[in-house]
Amino acid sequence: MSESTTQTGPQVLTLTRGAHRLDLLPTLGGAIAGWTSGDRALLQPVADPNLIAQEHHPVAAYPLVPYSNRIxxxxxxxxxxxxxxxxxxxxxxxxxxxxAWEREWTVAHQSEDRAVLILDHRPENTLDGTDPAMQWPFTYRAALSYALVENGLDVELVVENRDTRPQxxxxxxxxxxxxxxDMRVSFDARGVWLSDASNLPQKHATAAGEWGFSGPTDVSARAIDNCFSGWSGHARVDWNDSGLSMTIEADPVFHHLVVFTAPGKPFVAMEPVSNMNDAIHHPEIPDRGLHVLKPAGLLQGKIRFRLVDADG
Structure with a gap:
């Protein structure tokens, strides 16, 4: 484990285990800057100028708290x-x-191969002078654990309602x-939300035909920005030419999966999430995945990324 700060970027916290290296950005939304195994990049750093708070810094992954996707x-x-x-x-x-991706997280624990980051959000107080109530009007604490294991990475999220009212x-x-x-993706889901021009859910369809991904599927020519409902909690990415594969296993609380890809971009995003897009505006959807936490209530779950043999 090591820490470094460059003149042109935020603090970097580095975890290692065997051939694995994980670079974290605690002060830049608790994000991952990169994850490599030897000389192989397992995640793709992406600089998105539209995400204002990331300040054009490349990030390879980041937490979505206290909601996923759009409101x-x-x-x-x-x-x-x-x-x-x-x-x-x-x-x-x-x-x-x-x-949470807009805020500075505090390092609560660190070792060679594990780190725990904490974010305390209070509507009446932020460090950067912005109006925190305009970011989120309720008080919460989030804990984010990154742990390198022998053949992969564990990511665990816990959100506690520290307000005096439900949220x-x-x-x-x-x-x-x-x-x-040569990349192929596969996962099982019951349905998919088709989006309008504002990338908000408009119509629910069965995850079949062009929206079926049960077998390895080439997405290189498709533009996808959709939330899949009834996700099984299992997904797989295969890079066939290199013989490298990765599985994604998520706890049942993550029963939606957002897939985001666009032709010409160097990445495919596969996001385990609890809630459908714009869940707060869809109380008529029984499995929208929005949780109303009473004061001191918790929401938590773990995601496991594992490298496997090509035949595994």
């Missing part, structure tokens, strides 16, 4: 009160991916996988 028009009503949020993605009126909570994790022509 339409950056406002919502909960228990009779309406709240306005700050749009945090350029070119959209929506807010996206919560606010709506969802969460997830947003990894980018290196894209190549």
């Amino acid at each position: 339409a028009d950056a406002h919502f009503t909960f228990e009779g009160e309406t709240f306005a949020l700050s749009p945090n993605i350029l070119g959209e009126s929506n807010s996206i991916h919560g606010n 709506p909570v969802g969460f997830g994790f947003h990894p980018f996988f290196p894209r190549s022509e």
Whole structure:
């Protein structure tokens, strides 16, 4: 384990185990800067200028707290009160991916191969002078654990409601996988949300035909930005030419999977998440994945990324 700070970027916390190296960015949203095994990149760092708080720094994965994906028009009503949020993605009126990725996390524990990061969000106080109530109007604590294991990486998220009132909570994790022509992805889901022009859910369809990914599927020519419902909690990425494969195993709380890819981009994002996109505006959907936490209530789950033999 080591820490470093460059003149052109944020603090980097490095974990190692065997051939694995994991570079973390605690002060930049608790993100992963990169994950490698030897000279092989297992995640793809991506600089997205539309995500304002990432300040053009490349990140390979980051937490989604206290909700995944978009809240339409950056406002919502909960228990009779309406709240306005700050749009945090350029070119959209929506807010996206919560606010944890916009904040500095504190390193609570660190060892050679494991780190635990903590974020305390309070609507009345932030370090950067922005209005925290416009990021999220409720108090919460989030804990994020990264642990390198012999053949992969464990990521665990815990969110605690530290407010005096109930609050709506969802969460997830947003990894980018290196894209190549030989890459194939596979997973099982019951349905898929088809999106409108604002990338908000418009229609629910069966995850079959062009939306079926049960077998290894080439997504290199497709533009996908959709949330899959009834996800089995298992997904796989195969890079056939190199014989490298990775499985994604997530706890049942992550029963949605967001897939994001675009032709010409160097990544495929496969995001285990608890809630459907814009869940807060869809109380009519029984399995929307939004959790109402009472004070001191917890939401937690673990995601396991494992390297496997090509025939495994």
